[in-house]
Structures are given as C-alpha cells and as structure tokens.
Amino acid sequence: MVNPMNLQSHSPMPTGITGFPIAAGASTEVAQNIRITAKDVSVSYGDLRALKSIDLDIAENRVTALIGPSGCGKSTFLRCINRMNDLIPSCQVSGEIKLSGHDIYGPEVDVEVLRRHVGMVFQKPNPFPKTIYDNVAYGPRIHGLAGSKGELDAIVEKSLKRAGLFDEVKDRLDRLGTSLSGGQQQRLCIARAIAIEPEVILMDEPCSALDPIATAKIEELIDELKQRYTIVIVTHSMQQAARVSDYTAYFHLGELVERGDTNRIFTSPQHAKTEAYISGRIG
Amino acid sequence: MTNTPIRSPLSASAVAGLKKRYRSESLYRRLGLGAICASLGFLAFLLASILQQGGGAFFKTEIRFDITAEAQMDAEGDAFILLRTTLRNSLQGANTRAARRQAYALAGADAEEQLQAILNGTQSTGATPGDPMPFSIWLSASDEVDFAVKSGLVNLMETDAQNIGQTRLTTTQLNWLAKLESDGEIRTPFNLGFLTNGDSRDAERAGLGGAIMGSLFTLMLCFVTSFFVGVMAAVYLEEFAPKNLFTAFLEVNINNLASVPSIIFGLLGLAIFLNMFGMPRSSSLVGGMVLALMTLPTVIIASRVSLQSVPPSIREAALALGATRIQAVFHHVVPLALPGMLTGAILGMARALGETAPLLMIGMVAFIADPPSSVLDPAAALPVQVFLWSDSPERAFAEKTSGAILVLILFLILMNGAAIMLRKKFEKKW
Amino acid sequence: MLKTVNPLARHKARPQEQAIRTLLVACAAAAILVTVGIIASLLFESIRFFSEVPMGDFLFGTTWSPQTAMREDQVGSTGAFGIIPLLAGTFLISFIALSIATPLGIYSAVYLAEYAAPKSRAILKPSLEILAGIPTVVYGFFAALVIAPLIRDVGTSLGFDVASSSALAAGSIMGVMIIPLISSISDDAISAVPQSLKEASIGLGATKSETIRQVILPAALPGIAGGILLAASRAIGETMIVVMAAGLAANLTVNPLEAVTTVTVQIVMLLTGDQEFDSAKTLAAFALGLTLLAITLVFNIFGSWIVARNREAYD
Ligand SMILES: Nc1ncnc2c1ncn2[C@@H]1O[C@H](COP(=O)(O)OP(=O)(O)OP(=O)(O)O)[C@@H](O)[C@H]1O
Ligand SMILES: [Mg+2]
DSSP: OOOTTOGGGTOOSOOSOOOOOOSSOHHHHHHSOEEEEEEEEEEEETTEEEEEEEEEEEETTSEEEEEOSTTSSHHHHHHHHTTGGGGSTTEEEEEEEEETTEETTSTTBOHHHHHHHEEEEOSSOOOOSSBHHHHHHHHHHHHTOOSSHHHHHHHHHHHHHHTTOHHHHTTOTTSBGGGSOHHHHHHHHHHHHHTTOOSEEEEESTTTTSOHHHHHHHHHHHHHHTTTSEEEEEOSOHHHHHHHOSEEEEEETTEEEEEEEHHHHHHSOSSHHHHHHHTTSOO | OOOOSSOOTTSGGGSTTHHHHHHHHHHHHHHHHHHHHHHHHHHHHHHHHHHHHHGGGGBOOEEEEEEOHHHHHHHTTOHHHHHHHHHHHHSTTTTSHHHHHHHHTTBOTTHHHHHHHHHTTSSOOSOBTTBOOOEEEEEEBOHHHHHHHHTTHHHHTTTOHHHHTTOOOOHHHHHHHHHHHHTTOEEOOBOTHHHHSOOOSSTTTOOSHHHHHHHHHHHHHHHHHHHHHHHHHHHIIIIIOOSSHHHHHHHHHHHHHTTSOHHHHHHHIIIIIIIITOOOTTBHHHHHHHHHHHHHHHHHHHHHHHHHTSOHHHHHHHHHTTOOHHHHIIIIIHHHHHHHHHHHHHHHHHHHHHOOHHHHHTTTTSOOOSOOSSTTSBOOOHHHHHHHHHTOOSTHHHHHHHHHHHHHHHHHHHHHHHHHHHHHHTSOOO | OOOOOOTTBOSSOOHHHHHHHHHHHHHHHHHHHHHHHHHHHHHHHHHHHHHHSOHHHHHHOOOEETTSOSSTTOOTTOOEEOOHHHHHHHHHHHHHHHHHHHHHHHHHHHIIIIISOHHHHHHHHHHHHHHHHSOHHHHHHHIIIIIHHHHHHHHHHTTOOOOTTOHHHHHHHHHHHHHHHHHHHHHHHHHHSOHHHHHHHHHTTOOHHHHIIIIIHHHHHHHHHHHHHHHHHHHHHOOHHHHHHSOSSOOOOOOTTSOOOOHHHHHHHHHHSOOOTTSHHHHHHHHHHHHHHHHHHHHHHHHHHHHHHHHHHTO
16 A cells, blocks of 8 residues: 655655665664654653653664663653653753654644554553444554445455464454453454554554463564564564664663664674673662 | 360460450440341341331222112212212112212222213223113222221221221221122222322322322433443543542542532532522422532543553553544543443432422422423422421321332332342453 | 644634533532522621621520510511520431431341341342432321321320420431431441451451450441431431421420420421511521521531541541
8 A cells, every 4th residue: 555644755864675684783774764863852840850862763674773771761762752741741952853854743744644654552452442343443444445345344454464464363353452462462452453554653652461372473573574664673582672673772761872773782782781781780 | 275184274264354344245246237227127127117018008998889770860960969879889888978978988089980981981891881781890999998898997897896996987897898808799809009109198099100200301311420420520520530639629529519419419409400490490400400410520520430440551552542632531431431320320310210309499299190291390309299298187198108119129129239230241351 | 843834733623622621610500609698698688687686686596486576676577586495406306317217227228238038138228318319308208197196196195295296206207317328328238347357356256246246336436426416417408397396386394295496497487488588588488598507517528538538547
C-alpha cells in the first residue's frame, strides 16, 4: 500500500538505499540515512531531571537498542519520540527532536499525526478487549486508511502476516484479542502498530513479559521488520540487544554515556561505565 | 487446649484468671453475632409482617349471584336497580328496610359497574338486551366483606364472639356470608385491578396502575438525564480535567451533594422548576428532574470508580496509534467502563424509586385517579401512593398499603438483581 | 531547513472534538449548578422570610406555631416561628436513633471484620445492607402501624404515660435504618488497622477480644466517630420516617416517650397544604431547609474529613 502521508516525500534529507553498516565510529553513523535526530534533549518530571542533554541520531531501517540500568531514562527518551510524555502533566521536555527533519515539538505539529508515523509497542501486551480483527483494524479505521471493507480486510491480513501471527489466528479473527497467549498478544500489538504503516516503531521492553520461545519469535520478527521500519527498542537483556540491534546507546542516570555500532559497544566499550554495565557490574 | 490430668504449663488451667478471659472472649463474639442477628431479625420481622398484611391485597373477594330474567325485565337496563333486586332476592330475610340496607352493603363499590357492563352488552353472557336470560355472575364484595372473608371471621362468628368485634358486619350479614360460603358462592381470585387500576376513594377499586405508570415515567426521565450528564461529568473529571483548584472544588462539591438530605432537592425543585420556570405541578417531568438532580452525584461517583478501573494501558495503546484523547476515551475506555457505570446508575435509580420526600415538595401528593398518559400529567409514584394510603383511616387501605409496599419492594429487588447480574457478567476481563 | 509543509501538522480540523469537550465541561459544571441552585433558592426565599419574621425570633424563639397569630395586632396568619423546639425534637430523635444504631453497628462490624468466616461474611454483609435499601416510607409506615402502638402498649402497661407517636418509636426505627451506614464505615476503619498492630497484641498473649477492645477499636475510633457523624447527618435529614411516625406538635422536651416534631416534618407540613406561595408559612419552610442544609453540611464535612484522615493515617 502506498502511504499518502509518507514522510519521505517531504523529507529534505537525502533518501535512497542505505549503506551497509560499517563498524565503529560516529562518523560512519552520520553517513547513514538518519531518521530521527535528538539534539540537547532534556526531560524533567517536576524537580526530577530524568534526561540530561541527550544527543542521539537514529538510523533508518536499522534497529537501535537503548540499554542502561533501571531508572536511567530509557523509557522517558523513547516516549519523547512519539510524545507520549505529553500525557504526564509534570513532564517537561526541552531540546529538539526531528523526525526526517521536522521538529516534532514544533508548534504546528499534531501529536495524533506524529503518532500515526511513530508507532509504539509496550512492555506488557495491551490488546484492546475487542476481537483480533478489530484490534488490528482500529488504527486504519480512525485514520481512514481503508476505503472499503475489502481494503480493511487486506490491511488486517497483511499486518497479521508481517507480525507472524496470521497463520495462528486466521480462523478466529473474531475471538477476543485478550484471549491469546502472552506472546501472541504481543505480536498482535505489533500487528496493530504496523497496520497504519508507521515509519518508526518504538518498543519498550517488548519481551520482558514473555517466555524464551515467544521472545525468540519476537526477535525474529524485529529482524524482519527492520526492512521496512526504523526500530528503537529498549531492553534489559544484553543478549537481546546484541542479537537484534545494529546500534546501541547506553544510558546512565539520565545521560547518554556511549553510543555506536552494537558489535563495537559489546566488544570494546569506550567508557568504563558501559563496560561495567555490560559485564554485569551495574544494574 | 483441653484439660489433661497432668497439668501442662501451657494448659489454660495453669494460668490464673484465664478462664474468665476466655469467658469474656466468647461473650464478645456472641455480642457481635447478636448485634447482627438483632438487625437481621428486625428486617425479617418487618418483611414478614408486611407480607402477612399485604398479601391479601393481591386477592379480592367475589360473591356469585344468580340474575333472574324477571329482575332484568324489572330493571329495564338499570344496573343499580338490578343489583339491589338481586341482593334482596338472593339473601334470605332481606325484607325489612334495615335488613335490605344490610344486604345492599355486601356488594362492592364496583359491583354496579360490573353489572352495567353486562347490561350494555360490552361483556357477553349469551343474553341479548331485548331478550333477558337468567345468568350468574361473580360480583366484587365490599371491603368489609373482603376483610371478614380473608381473616376467616365468617365461619368463626358462632363460636368466637370476640372476633365479631373485629368486623363492622352485623350478625345478619355474617349469617348470609356463612351461608354463601358453605354453598361455595364466595371466592377470592387474583386481583389484577390492584396492579392496573388508578387510585380511588373506594378500597375495592383502588389500584397501583397510576402509581406504577408515574414511577415509570419519573424513573425513565431521571435515568436518561442523570445517566447522560453523570457519565459525561465523570468522563471529564477522570480523563480530561486538569489537576487544579477548580477540579478539586468540583470533587468536594459532588461528594457533599451526595449527602444533602433528599428533601432539600424537593425544595430546589419547588423553587426553581415550579415557581421560577412554571413547570406543571405534580407532574412526572418535575419529579423525574428532581430525582435526577438527587441521583446525579451518585452516578458521577460510581462512573468515576468505573473509569478508574480501566487500566491506563488501554488508553496508551489507543493514543500510541494516533487516536485523539476523545477517540481513545469514547472508543475504548467508556465502553469498558459502561457496565460499571450502568450498575451504579441502576442502584441510584433503585434509591430514587423509593424516594418520597422530594416528591411531596413538588406536589406529587395529590389524589390522582387517572393514570398519567404523558410526563406532563399529574402523577403519583409508588412510594407516594404508600404514603397516601397509609394516611387513610379506612381499614381496607392498610392492606392496600402493605400490598403497595410489596410491589415497591419487588421492583427494588428486580433492580438490585439486575445490577448484581450486570456486575457479575462484566467482571474485569483484561 | 527547507521551507516545506510540515507533514506532522494537523491534516483536518476536528470541530466535533471541540464540541464534545465543551459538552463534557458543561456536564461537569452541571454539578456545580445544582449546588448553586440549592443555595440560591434556599437563600433567596429565606431572605424574603426574614424580611417578615426577624431572624432572632426564628433562631432563638422557643415557640413553633405557624398557624396562630404571634401578637394581637398582627394581621393575617403569621404565627410563631421559633426553631428551637424543632431542633430539639430533631436532635432528640436523632440521638435515640444513634444510641440504637451505634452499638449495633459497631458490634456488627467487629463481628464481620474479626470473627466471621469469609463465607458467612459474604452473606451477612449484603444482608445487613438491605436495611439501608428499604425505602424510608416503608420504615415510616411500619413505625406508625406496628412499633408506635407496641411501645405505647408496653409503656402503658409499665405505668408510663406514652404518646401515641412518641419520639422513641420514630427514633428507634430510624436507628435500624442507619445501622448499615455505621457498620460499613466501622468495618472499613477496623480493616484499616494494620495487621502488624493486631499481631503485636496477639503475640503478647492477648485474646482476640482483648485485642479488639484494647488495640483495634482505639485505633479505629476516629474512623468510627466520623462514621457516626455521617450517620447523624442522615438521621437529621431523614424525612419520611418522622413525617409518618413522629408528632406534629412542637414540644420542647427531652422525654423520649413524648411526641416531638422535627425540622423535616415541619417543612413537609408547611408545604403540602394549599398555600399561597408567598405567605410567611411557605417561606418559613425554606428557612428551615437552609438551617437543615447548614447542619447536615457541617456534620458531613466534619465526618468525611475524620474518616479520610483516619484512612490516610494507616495507608
Ligand atoms: N510519570 C512519571 N512521573 C515522575 N517521574 C517519573 C515518571 N516516569 C518516570 N519517572 C522518573 O524518571 C526517571 C526515568 O524513568 P524511566 O521510566 O525513563 O526509566 P527506565 O530507564 O525506563 O527504567 P526501567 O528500566 O526500570 O524501565 C526515573 O527516575 C523515574 O522515577
Ligand atoms: Mg522503562
């Protein structure tokens, strides 16, 4: 399906086939197509400063993992990207985040349109207590993406297929989404998120409530999804970060300590704190 | 801790005064149980005595009379004359003036109408007006007869002279009744009129039809307004209201409103709806609105609790898909909270159904014979009917009052049952 | 940065959303409107009343007799409007109600919270709540028809002089009505006492009843007291029981066997007759209503403040 609101068509950034990721060094990352740029982003909840002046670029069609000890601000950063933090009255965001060159905190920005382009998958699977079909169809419906019932059916099927769930549920699309297993529910949530064809998918510890087999399935899925989407994932599992991500950013007490190619971060971390965390001494 | 022959240092007898402490222990437990039993015992007593007193209201006494052809000829289509002739002829010894008057007094106030309906041909007996044929008919008995028959005084009268003091019927009348009863000419069938008739000064005719209609109109109006406004107010407070002084004030205000005495709402209705806006007095429209204002805080509070029980993850899921706040709330949160809101509203309606005082203030105490046909008509309501009948000096109305209470309680049971079922059915499913 | 149309900008206006938001605010404001309506209507009519009858006479007068002329030279039907006997009657009946409901309610709560097995609790608690669900007109009827004659017969046989609609009859039935209110708030207060406190007492070798009496009840006392205040407010504002079972004559007495009248009874009496709306008698009903609102509000605010504070203390 052609997305009429695709940001790429307006993007001032050069687009095209992205290069193969080259090992190590910030300079090579800049050479990537950058989807999201965060500049000097600080967040505070009332008096508490949760993020301090974060600069981070996120490459298109790559998986970027955010790691760090609990409470270091990973979720906070993630929720800045689709402005879910707007819902918390005490939350103050400063700095600049650009999605394909457009400031997402700009005055004319509509958060609903932003979230239509930046999807999110949560830590705990949260399907609507509606049918599987309605779960996936909800996004396309409110955004008016399907002209007819047939088109909607096609979107639902395609999304479920991409989320690797279709074969398991194709005979029971009218069953409640909440009746699925935890792993299936999480894949349903992914299907729901990709049904509106976002450019970016944010995942906040998407596997932490799942067993190893369900986790493996989701990880496989993430690997496939990055062909089409830019993915940012928060995880507490070093192995998971190493397995699924291309780039890794390490947060510590609200600061971005180190970022770079995942292989490099895990093999030769430049910062002592990063090394301590990766080797299990912090966190 | 039983007493063993060898005194263990851990046994109760090893410590002085422990027995006494244990005695007070069981005393305390029994005090608690006693308090509950006393309360529930009172409840049982109340319900039992109402049931015992009001059960009879659902039945009415009827006497069968044979209507001869000659009597019909003589009456020339006048039911009043026909009734009197029939009574005179059917009851032995009703020849003196005094005896005749006693005979006439056996028939209920609506017996004449029953006869008239037949004479007019609206109720078929097989006879045509022009060609009278004998037939027999069950005519409703007067309230005194009704009372005597239901309390079994008719057969007791010979043996138990004391009981005669309980009825205003004379010995002659009781003798007639005893004869009729032994001949199988007296029956007490279900009294449908009690549930369908309007109010009346005659106990035999008085029914709850008007009050039930009035309560229905009132409650429907009350439900529609308070549920809509209450849910919307709750949605605003839970989902949209900023946390500021105004919101805090609103909350305090709603909580206090919930405990304002109901009669105050009646005064409000009288001053604003009747005197200021000139709405029709005694109408279910005003009654419904007053009760709606009274139930509004209850509905708001219940709806907020219900909204709070919807997990935030549902809202986040919808918002993350690019739904607006309004869409997230009305597509997902409100439908999930609706059963809980409805439960609260039904319980509020049950309270409103039993409420009397505010209705008295807006004039819903007038005697109204015709059931209302619109919300603008003067109407009674079930509890008001109870109040009105309880005030009546006639003994027959005591039974009616208890009967009306039974109907009221039946409705309350139905509503509470519905609320409980709704709550059971929609218990959290996420 | 290039000057392009921002694709993140709003695509279409959403006027209906704004309308819905406005509607929501309006509905929430309706709650305030009700309060404003109550206070305004009561105040407005009361002010008119006080222009005819001095406020001092109303607040401190000891005679309530709206039917008779107050002074010889007075024209019309204006009578004596002293609220003191009404307040005395109201408080007497409420006091009787509370003295019945408080022990029964608290002991019920103690049993439900500390002794009853979960199964019997699941039956007993809702059964007790039924008492609160019975319409007050039913209680009133029952009080007038059964309880008042009963009390009079018993009293007379004991040699007392009992009025046919004694304060005791109305008060005791009202007491039954508010048992569930006291018991459920007491139940909450007792359940809010931390387990550690109970265990500390049990661990010292105290029996259960000793623990209840010396540890649990003292700790729960503020909550229970708040509940009693809320119950008192219910009793003071109750109308139908007293209309049907209490007296009409305003006697200034503390004898529960005599007939007294209450504020709510008089409001009903003043307004259910065929009256000119502007007469002092109908306006007096609003002054009574204002007084009633003020009294119940004080009890409510104070009561719920105590209950809430006690709840927080153990959270
Ligand atoms: N809604 C909120 N209100 C106030 N403070 C918050 C809120 N959410 C997060 N915080 C604070 O912000 C800081 C960062 O929280 P955040 O949730 O981003 O951490 P995290 O890295 O995601 O942790 P975890 O790995 O445990 O999920 C923490 O100190 C947290 O206490
Ligand atoms: Mg987190």
